[in-house]
Amino acid sequence: MLTGAGIIRFTTITAILCWVGLTIVDPVIYFEVKNNVDTGLPRFLSELFLTGYIIALYFYYQRRLADTDNLNFTDLLWRVFVTGLIATIISVCLQFFLSFFSGSKLAEHWLLLSFVYHINIGLILAFIISTFLVWKKLVLYQKTKSLLNTWHIFEYAFLGSLILYFFPHVRFNLLFSLIFAFLVGLGLVITPNLKWIAFLNFKQKWKSILLILLIILYLGYFLTYLFNNLGNELVISDLTHHVSVLAIFAFIILYAIASLLVTLFNLPTTSVFEQKLEEVVNFQRLSQPRQTGQNQEEIYDILLESAMSATFASAAWFELNHDNQNPELIAKNIGKKKIGQLAEKLKNQKHKITKLSGLTPKKMGGAGIVAHNIKDSDFKSVLVYPLEGQDERIGTMVLLKEVSDGFNKDVVNIVSTFGNQAAISIENYRLLQSAIENERYREELSIAKRVHKSLLPSTLESNDHFNITAYSKSADQVGGDYYDTHQISQDKFAFIIGDVSGKGTSAAFNMSQMKGVFHSLAQLDLDPKEFLNKANAALGRCLERTSFITLSYYVLDTSSGTIEFSRAGHCPSLFYKDAEMKVDYLKSKGLGLGIIRNQEYCKYIEVNKLKYSPGDLLVMYTDGITEAKNPQNIEFGYDRLKQVVQDNARGSVTEIQEALISSLHDFTQIEEIEDDFTTMILKFK
Numbered sequence: 001m002l003t004g005a006g007i008i009r010f011t012t013i014t015a016i017l018c019w020v021g022l023t024i025v026d027p028v029i030y031f032e033v034k035n036n037v038d039t040g041l042p043r044f045l046s047e048l049f050l051t052g053y054i055i056a057l058y059f060y061y062q063r064r065l066a067d068t069d070n071l072n073f074t075d076l077l078w079r080v081f082v083t084g085l086i087a088t089i090i091s092v093c094l095q096f097f098l099s100f101f102s103g104s105k106l107a108e109h110w111l112l113l114s115f116v117y118h119i120n121i122g123l124i125l126a127f128i129i130s131t132f133l134v135w136k137k138l139v140l141y142q143k144t145k146s147l148l149n150t151w152h153i154f155e156y157a158f159l160g161s162l163i164l165y166f167f168p169h170v171r172f173n174l175l176f177s178l179i180f181a182f183l184v185g186l187g188l189v190i191t192p193n194l195k196w197i198a199f200l201n202f203k204q205k206w207k208s209i210l211l212i213l214l215i216i217l218y219l220g221y222f223l224t225y226l227f228n229n230l231g232n233e234l235v236i237s238d239l240t241h242h243v244s245v246l247a248i249f250a251f252i253i254l255y256a257i258a259s260l261l262v263t264l265f266n267l268p269t270t271s272v273f274e275q276k277l278e279e280v281v282n283f284q285r286l287s288q289p290r291q292t293g294q295n296q297e298e299i300y301d302i303l304l305e306s307a308m309s310a311t312f313a314s315a316a317w318f319e320l321n322h323d324n325q326n327p328e329l330i331a332k333n334i335g336k337k338k339i340g341q342l343a344e345k346l347k348n349q350k351h352k353i354t355k356l357s358g359l360t361p362k363k364m365g366g367a368g369i370v371a372h373n374i375k376d377s378d379f380k381s382v383l384v385y386p387l388e389g390q391d392e393r394i395g396t397m398v399l400l401k402e403v404s405d406g407f408n409k410d411v412v413n414i415v416s417t418f419g420n421q422a423a424i425s426i427e428n429y430r431l432l433q434s435a436i437e438n439e440r441y442r443e444e445l446s447i448a449k450r451v452h453k454s455l456l457p458s459t460l461e462s463n464d465h466f467n468i469t470a471y472s473k474s475a476d477q478v479g480g481d482y483y484d485t486h487q488i489s490q491d492k493f494a495f496i497i498g499d500v501s502g503k504g505t506s507a508a509f510n511m512s513q514m515k516g517v518f519h520s521l522a523q524l525d526l527d528p529k530e531f532l533n534k535a536n537a538a539l540g541r542c543l544e545r546t547s548f549i550t551l552s553y554y555v556l557d558t559s560s561g562t563i564e565f566s567r568a569g570h571c572p573s574l575f576y577k578d579a580e581m582k583v584d585y586l587k588s589k590g591l592g593l594g595i596i597r598n599q600e601y602c603k604y605i606e607v608n609k610l611k612y613s614p615g616d617l618l619v620m621y622t623d624g625i626t627e628a629k630n631p632q633n634i635e636f637g638y639d640r641l642k643q644v645v646q647d648n649a650r651g652s653v654t655e656i657q658e659a660l661i662s663s664l665h666d667f668t669q670i671e672e673i674e675d676d677f678t679t680m681i682l683k684f685k
Helices: 005-035 044-069 074-100 110-139 143-168 174-190 195-198 202-228 245-285 296-311 336-348 409-455 504-522 530-541 599-606 639-647 654-668
Strands: 315-322 328-332 352-355 368-372 381-388 393-401 466-473 482-489 493-499 548-556 562-568 572-575 582-586 608-611 617-621 675-685
Touching: 005 044, 005 110, 044 110, 044 143, 074 110, 074 202, 110 202, 110 245, 143 174, 143 245, 143 368, 174 245, 174 639, 195 245, 202 245, 245 315, 296 315, 296 328, 296 393, 296 409, 381 409, 393 409, 409 504, 466 482, 466 654, 482 504, 482 675, 493 504, 493 562, 493 617, 493 675, 504 530, 504 548, 530 548, 530 562, 530 599, 548 617, 572 639, 617 639, 617 654, 639 654, 654 675
Parallel strands: none
Antiparallel strands: 315 328, 315 393, 352 368, 368 381, 381 393, 466 675, 482 493, 493 548, 548 562, 562 608, 572 582, 572 617, 617 675
16 A cells, blocks of 8 residues: 555656656647548547546645645645746746747747647646645635535546546537536535635735735636637647536636635734634633643733733733732833822822722722823823732732723723633632642651651660660651661660751751761761761751751760760760769760861860669650740750659669650640650660
């Protein structure tokens, strides 16, 4: 099966071969007649080659036009014009050549004249068949089933009538006339289908008129050429004897004249149609703010452009939050200074005023009014229209014209329609934005909860020398408290507890950075000061300038029974000496990570070391415990925390933790506290 390109190649070759065959056969036939000789050449070859040429051209142009759905109507007319222009120029040049050498034997030689004639009829057929198929696309624009059936009858009748050319004795008789009348009648039925003209804008209509006029001129020139050669004994393939060709000429001329007249008659209404079409487009733009990626300001901008275009206003502005002392203005073709001057004139002068139904006049000459005949102003007519949302006044739209009595009832109705649609679009935009923000917050919260849960360890590292437990609770869905452990060696452990500045998702993501730093550095077996120094350098590159992290870092060596620790601005931990039955805070100098982001940071960190004994207790915590408040706005404080640890120090780590949490809730008298709180408790065996 042939592809589109294959069809074009096949029909091109066929058309060329048929034309060459016709150009050879016709002179031979003329020579036989002229000299009364018989060359044995069949006479029907002339009819066969001409018919083959017409059919090849038909399918060639039909295939070429099959992929032109994306072309507009003027582009199709331009194709016809260009084809006719090329054919006409070649034909005129040939006529000029013959005229230039008139009187010479060359110009009067029958072979040359025959060759020139065949070039002309080849060009004429190419032009009228290509035009016929372009007319087909125009006729079938917005086709109906009945129209399609009528066209098929017309097209098949045209192709079927080609057979009549093989019977010379029926030319110009009754059958010839009936077939011609039938084809022209079908053409007349089809001709009124000119819906495509209504979709041309003003500029396109003028261009179409010019192109159609030129096409008609080409048709007139070619018809004149054919009838001038009528009766010429040299002409064997006379197109005026071809009912199909005459019918195509008639249809093309009829449709061209009808298109020309209808286009001319439609010119006065074109601007109205374009205005209505633009209004529809603007309604669509206002109705779909999210689909087009618009924000509220762009909706106001579209509203002003649409209203100005629909009312032919010279300038406009939109006053947002008009009850404020300094309202926000979005203006078109007018400056803020002129707006202020005009507002004063509207308030102070007497004008012819028309109140709009159902609206109460307010400032600036009255929202919901039309002011006419304004004196001493570039703008003589002003339309002030409020935009009302469901629960509030969104703003006021003001349209200006340079002529008096510029806003009639129809114009006001258009503005009202645009205003109402814009108000609905703005309300929908706000609701949609709110829904999107809520959905985004829920999704963000869900991600943060998963991140926060994964940051805190599911198990805590320990050995036979101590017990450990930890508890953490966020004031919000996610928090900034962090604790973790790492076993450096068989007898050496690292512990960390920290608090990220801020709350919510940003704190949770900063926690994830802290976790990565901890697990990267802890395995290097660094002393606490070096650990904090490297952690500060790493976090300083990724934390926001306003963020920081406080923490305490401990290195426990169970083989030597010692603890080394440093504090980076975090709450001092509690240490209970069982032998003395005394609890104290482990205080040391330290500055939060990310506060100073250079090599000077190590100057603010010190390392402390202590020995522990069986029964001793280390309590690490965050400030959510000490800063928790009761209904009287009194903080839980360091003393209460110390006392709770002192009273419960002989219990297990789990019992101490439960006693601490219970005391905290009893003090605050609420389950949900204002800040995150975390504890990590070690008891040595």
